[in-house]
Amino acid sequence: MVKFAILGSGKGSNCRAILRSISQGKLVAKAVVVISDVRDAAILEIAREFGVPHAWLDPGQFRTRLDPEAEAKLVTMLREADAQFVVLAGFMRVLKEPMLASFPRRIVNIHPSLLPKYPGLKAWEQALAAGDTVTGVTVHYVDALIDHGDIIAQREVLVRKCDTTKSLHERIQEAEHELYPEALAQVFRQNWCSEQ
Numbered sequence: 001m002v003k004f005a006i007l008g009s010g011k012g013s014n015c016r017a018i019l020r021s022i023s024q025g026k027l028v029a030k031a032v033v034v035i036s037d038v039r040d041a042a043i044l045e046i047a048r049e050f051g052v053p054h055a056w057l058d059p060g061q062f063r064t065r066l067d068p069e070a071e072a073k074l075v076t077m078l079r080e081a082d083a084q085f086v087v088l089a090g091f092m093r094v095l096k097e098p099m100l101a102s103f104p105r106r107i108v109n110i111h112p113s114l115l116p117k118y119p120g121l122k123a124w125e126q127a128l129a130a131g132d133t134v135t136g137v138t139v140h141y142v143d144a145l146i147d148h149g150d151i152i153a154q155r156e157v158l159v160r161k162c163d164t165t166k167s168l169h170e171r172i173q174e175a176e177h178e179l180y181p182e183a184l185a186q187v188f189r190q191n192w193c194s195e196q
C-alpha cells in the first residue's frame, strides 16, 4: 500500500475528503503524516480527528517559501514517516530544493482552474472576471514552476450566469473533493503496480 503525506496551510477540506475516502475504502493508501506550516491550521485538527500523526513545521522567515533549513527538516520528517508521496492540499509555499529532488514525480497538487489557465491565487475569481462559461479543477505533478507540471486529471465546472465568487468557489471545492481522491487512487495504483 502506498504511504503518503499531506501538506497544507489552511482549512483542510481536501485533506478531509482524502482521509474520508480512505476510511470509506475507496482510496487504498495510508496517510502517514499531515504537516502544516501554520501552527493553528484547521488541517491539523482534521488529521487528529482521523487519527493521523500531524506536526507543525516552523517555516522560517520567508512568506512564500520555506527557509532552506525548514525545507531540509521537512524532507527529514517525511523520510521518518516513510512517505513515498507528498500530497499538497492548500499548502501556500512554493517547494524548492531539497524537496523537489527528494520526491521526483512524487509530489502532487490540486489547483482550482483548468491549468494552464489561471495559475496563482484565487483562480476562480480570474475565471469569473474573464467571463468564462467553463472553469474547473486540475490535479498535477509539482515541478519547479508555480501551478505547473504534468497534468494528472481535470474536471470541468460550469460557470452560471448568477454565480458570485463565493458560489463558484463552493462548486469548485465540491469538484476538488471528488476529483482529488480519484486522481490519487489512479496515481497510487500505477506506482504500486510498477513497483511490484
Ligand code: GRF
Binding pocket: 008, 010, 011, 012, 013, 014, 015, 089, 090, 091, 110, 111, 112, 173, 176
Ligand atoms: C484548494 O482550493 C486548492 O485548489 C488550493 O488550495 C485550496 C485548499 O483548500 N490549492 P482546503 O484547505 O483543502 O479547503
